[in-house]
Amino acid sequence: MRLGLRLFFAFFLINGLAAFFVLRVFMVEVKPSVRKVTEDTLVETAYALAALASADLAQNRFQPNQSGTFATQLSNYTQKPIQAWIWDARKTTLDMRITVTDAQGIVLFDSQGKDQGTDYSRWRDVYLTLRSEYGARTTRAVKEDESSSVMYVSAPIMVNGQIGGVLTASKPSSSVQKIVDSAEQKILRGGLLFVLLSAGVGCAVTWWFVVHVRRLRNYAQQVQAPTLNESAHPAQMPQPVAVPNMPGELGELAQAMDTMRKRLEGRDYIEGYVRALTHELKSPVAAIRGAGELLQDDLPTPDRIMFATQVVDQSLRLQNLIDQLLQLSRLEQRQQLDKTHSCSLMECAQEAMHALHGTAQQHGIALQLKGADSHGPWEAGLVTLAVSNLVQNALDFSPEDRVITLALSPHRITISDQGPGVPDAMLARLGERFFTTPRPNGERSGTGLGLSIVTRIMHLHGGSMAIRNLHPGLAVTLDFAPENQVTS
Template identity: 40%
Template sequence: MRIGLRLLLGFFLILGLALFVVLRVFVEEVKPGTRQAMEDSLVDAAYTLARLAAPDMKAGTIASGDFAQALTGLPGVNPQASIWGFRKERIDYRITVTDAQGIVRFDTQPEAIGQDFSRWNDVARTLRGEYGARSSPANPYAPDASTVMHVAAPIRDGERIIGALSVSRPNERLEPYIERSQQRILRWSWALLGLSLAIGLLFSWWIASSLSRLRGYANAVARGDRVAMPVLGRLSGSTEFSELAQALERMRLKLEDKAYVESYVHTLTHELKSPLAAIRGAAELLQEELPPNDRHRFADNIQRQAERLRQLVDKLLELAHVEQMRGLASREPVDLSALTRELLQRMEPRTRLKALRVHDDLGPGMTVPGDPFLIGQALQNLLDNAIDFSPHQGELWLRLRRDGDQVEWSVRDQGPGIPGYAQDRIFERFYSLPRGEGQDKGSGLGLCLVQEVSELHGGQLVIGNNEPPPGCEARWRLPS
């Protein structure tokens, strides 16, 4: 399982558990808390009404006095109130007055008058001077029905309790308010859960993406690819991820520098042995008495080998410069047609010497963005190879064409082509093939340099034999 998914699942599990516990506790407290608030209001109402009912109770006119007349018809009153979007169209209070024996003497529901309520907790406890309250089913024959809350207050004659006044209200009247509160709590909880999940997804993606880029960067470095340090985005800032990327980059540079120097010292030492041995042998022979022709031949050999050393060092410096580049500092339009023709003009003495016919199919100017100097170096190496491997009085075909958003430059010669054993090694550093009679072996750095320049420009270099043979063709595709 990927680390991003693990982080997300862990985050979601912890968040979900915490939200479940909080939500469960909160929702379970809504209904009891609302009923406690209702009980508190019933207590206030019961004690207030008990004080108002006391004069009629003392006078024995509780069923017909001012108190009874004021409350008669109370259930039919329509307050026409709107409470937080809910319409209230009737009074939900029921007021019951019992005497000291618990017999109902007045009730806003007249059918209860004369009944014995002394067995009910609210009346019984109040007549004993205690706090009396109860919650019982609205229908005694249906225990699962909605309940009614009753709160009683004593009616006193001085210190003597002469009756009890109960105020009751159905609990179901609170259900719409409780239900709406629960729904709002649930909606906000789901919204919070969704928002938290989105934040968790974002951070999990960020962490996983940063790690994935660092892993890809490390793998590319291990393969020896030319890659730049990953940009981890604005979210990373100066976090541990960006510091880790910088540490990896510093480590890569130090390791590459060390390996680069070791590789170049080793290969350069190997390549210098042959021309140095030739120079030393010729120099030793020149110290002896030789005919003038032999002396000139050995001197020419020293000059040739010295030139070969110079070219090798120059190529190495060029290649080292290109290999150390991680990208192009700037790009400008490069006219491939004009640049190729300019290079051919410089190489005209060599083409004349080999009596080569050059077929120019470069067409009008086609430009690509890049570094003019590097592209020129690459084209010169490809043209050098084509001329060196061409036979005397051979032909060269130069072609330039546009293919979608790319431009393809190609050169084709009539040389011996690439042997099968060398197909996979032509881009190796210091690997070179014989170039025909009278020509020194190449440095083996030209195609390596072209490949590096191509990668810097996002191009693709393909070199293969002509079909049908003989000859070889180099095709270089560059984005336009």
């Protein structure tokens, strides 16, 4: 399961469980709380009415032939119409029932006129009150129907300091059930809204977190390749990856990853150079050592000249390798160009041809320049160096009595030869450090750094290098970016 889904489900589960338990507590406590409030009200009502009924009970005004003030006032109170709004609940009837019993528990007065003369002495509320204890009970009018429950609270009627009777105030649970139902509905609606809001917040937090984690993942995936992308074609080198800007600890993690990347790149860079340089140095050093050991003996003049020449050639090869490595290292450390002067592609091409004119004559190869000149904010020395390296490669691989052509076009120069070309499978590797192909005469080719230098020069200019076979021959095209596209 993906990280985002795990976070969302964990967040939703925690909030769902919290909402469930909170709602359950509220739902469980609503009805008891309402009943507690109702009972508290009935207690105060019963004791207040008991005090008012004390005088009539003392004078026996609850007898059928008597008309006491208390009985007269309460006998018809339930018939009075009312219109009352209790918060959001509407009340239209009076549901409280008042009963008065004597000291034996016989009903003397019933506000509803139902149970006068009935013996209530066995009911828990009357029984306990007559014994100076708190008397209360809840009884169902219909045994199987909980909604028919009625709450009874009794208070003693004191006559001459003695309990002369009991006043009971009762109220059906159905009269407050509407309040309970309304409260439960509000709690359920609030709970549902809470769950939905929690899900929305969970989605938002999860989305925010996953987006930033994915940015970190993409950044890590993009920077895990070598800095100069040596394994890819030079024309496909990516731009440097920017460090993602993120808040808090994620931003600190991104900066730490970038620092780690730079350290690893520097280490890989040095290790790669050491391995490649060691590999390249093995052959010439071995050849120089072998020739030197043989020169210590007495050799015929032709052999001595041959081994001495070998020492000189291998030394020149080492010198060339070191010079090119230093040159490539300096280029890789540069971050921007010197754009103070405009550069002419034709002048750079002519300077490169002039420097290699003698070598071309020795090989019997003609150098031809054609096309229209173009100018741009390029560094002339680097452009000349790139063209010189490509012309030198063309000279190394071209047969005698052939032509090397330098074709100019807007922001572009193409160097083409008439040599054997390069196998198609190897085209993508041209430009890698120390990668070389065999020369037509079977001799060992150069250091494999020439095209790497060209690749870096084009990268600094924001341009590209494209290589293709001509059958016969090979063509290398350098595309220089216009002024508004030069990278730094």
